[in-house]
Amino acid sequence: MPSSALPTFRNLPLNLPKSRSEVMTLWANLGAHDAVCFDVDSTVVQGEFIDELADYLGVGNRVQQVTKNAMGGNMNFRSALRERLNIMKPDLKSVENFKLNNDLILTTGIEELVKDLQRRKVEVYLVSGGFQSLILPLAKQINIPESNVFANKLLFNSAGDYAGFDETEPTSMSGGKALAVSAIKERGEHRHVIMVGDGATDAEACPPANAFIGFGGNVARESVKNMCHLYVHCFSELLNPLNSKSNCEFSSRTKMTNTNSISAQNFDQGKCPSVVIR
Incomplete structure (x- = not known):
């Protein structure tokens, strides 16, 4: 994404969902001028790409612990990213071979x-x-244009050695997904934007997102259940939102705006296959 000018939080939603039915109705009525933002690791794909790259580089155990701390909300994201990359030191050749x-x-x-x-x-x-x-490459596979990808950029020197990461990218900082969603709302003039993801950094994107749907199909995190407006275990639940009954949970949402949290309404959890290998 262009990183020259970080957006401020404009066009914040006036009201966040107050019930499961409100979330599902909002989802069911999405159309032109609306947007959905998906996290990638443990949401669009199974597992964490950073962890898998670390395994490939032979430092998986050390990096995985840092990832767990970051996704659990126990560490500043940029510090965690820097720490992981300093352990990995991924050069250009290794990254290309991994792909x-x-x-x-x-x-x-x-x-x-x-x-x-x-x-x-x-x-x-x-x-x-x-x-x-x-x-x-993943975005291309599922027909999402490159211009709709907000992610971090690895930097390499002229010899192809690791030289850090682009710290001007909003996704490299704590709260960066909120900045990305704010940019998306302004760029596309979207009426509604919904964030879908499995981690604490995804929850930080709401607001400015109009709602946050937690995803537990690969990894279920209790902290995320307590931070989202709706929790789902399978993407099929979102394909038929108004008919989905057993697998969704409306969760108590701890809001960054210090508004009152909403009483949780728990629904029976179902199971579904978590991954397909292509």
Whole structure:
């Protein structure tokens, strides 16, 4: 994404959802001039690409612990990103070899869901704290244009050695997904933007997002259940939102605006296949 000017939080939603039915109705009525932003790691794909790259580089255990701390909200995101990359030191050749030797693993139902949203003229974005070089091939596979990908950029020197990351990218900082969503709302003049993801950094995007849907199909995080407006376990629940009954949970949302939280209404949890390997 262009990173020359970081947006301020404009066009904040006046009201956030107060019930499960409100969230599902908002989702069901998305159309032209609306947008959905998906996190990538453990949401669009199974697992964490950063962790998988670390495994490939032989430092998986050390990096995975930092990732857990970051996704659990226990560490400043930029500090965690810097720490992981300093452990990994991924050079250009290693990154390219990783891309060639590792197939994409998509979460079951994501391709169908993206197609359904696009059929309804909803703009679909990927907003990730991961790396553009790994995410762009995935975006192409599920028909999301490069211009709709907000992610971090690895930097290399003339010899191809790791030289840091672009710290002007909003997704490289704590709260950066909120900045990305704000930019998306302004750029597309979207009426409604919904964030979908599995982690604490996704919750930070609402507001300015109009709602945050937590996803637990790959990893279920209790902290996210307590921060989202709606929690789903399968993307199929969002394909038929008004008919979905058993697998969704309306969660108590801890708002960054210090408004009163909403009493949780729990629904029975169901199970579905978590991934499809392509």
